[in-house]
Amino acid sequence: MLKKIIATTLVLTCGAAQAQDDVLEEVIVTGIMETDGYYEMPAVTLKKQGDFLVQDVKMINDTRDKKMREKEIRETLLALAESAKKQGDMQLSYGDEFLRTLDPKDKSLVFTEDRSRADTSYFYFSVKQKVNPQISALEQEASLEKFIKSAKKIGRTELDLSGEADLSIVNPEKYRYEVIKKIAEENNTLRQAIGQSCDIQLDGISNRVKWQRSGIIDLVIYIPYRTQLNCKQQQ
Secondary structure, three states: OOOOOOOOOOEEEEOOOOOOOOOOOEEEEOOOOOHHHHHHOOOOOEEEEOOEEEEEEEEEEOOOOHHHHHHHHHHHHHHHHHHHHHHOOEEEEEOOOEOEEOOOOOOOOOOEEOOOOOOOEEEEEEEEEEOOOOOOHHHHHHHHHHHHHOOOOOOOEEEEEOOOOEEEEEOHHHHHHHHHHHHHHHHHHHHHHHOOOEEEEEEOOOOOOEEEEOOOOEEEEEOOEEEEEEEOOOO
C-alpha cells in the first residue's frame, strides 16, 4: 500500500493544463504503477476507475488450406462478436496503444502467416469489458477470462490469452477541469497555511492530462505542473 508523503520543501512538483482541441479516444494503460512512479507524480491527483478491462488474444488456426484457414478465423471472430453483443458489456477491438473497434466483416483485416509453423495463420485482437463499479475487480477480471475461454471456435481455430488484462481509458482529457479544480483547492489551502506574504505561481497548466494504473481497474489521473512560492521578506 502506498504511504502518504509529507513534503517540507517550498517548491512542489505537480501538474497543470488547459483544454485541447484534439483528444485521444481510447488509450491502453499497461502495468500497475510501481513505488518509483508514485514518487514522480504530483501532489495533487485524481482517483478514477478505467473504462474497460482489455484482454489481448492471439487467434491461431492451422487448417492446411489457406482460404479455409482464413474463413475459420473470420467465422470465429463473427461468433465471438455475436456473443459479445448478446452479453452487452463486451466488445472486440484491435490496435496496440490506441484501440479501434473490430468488425469481423472488414475485408482489410490481415491474418498473418506463421513463418515458424507450416500452414498456420494468426491474428491479434482484444476483448474488452466495460468496467462496472458495482462489481469487484477480481470478479470482472474472471468474467472476462471466462467469456473468452468459452468462445465458440470454428474448425481448427484456437484462442491464446496473452498475459494479464490491461486497462483502457476513453478520452483522458475529460478529467482536465476536475484535476484543475483540485489543484486550485490545494493552492487555497497552501495560501491559508503560509499566509498572504507569499505569492503562488503555477507553471505547466497547458500540459496534457496523464495517468497511471494503480490497481486492476483503478487509475490515478494528474496534470504535471509546478507550484512555486515567492515569499516577501518581513521588514
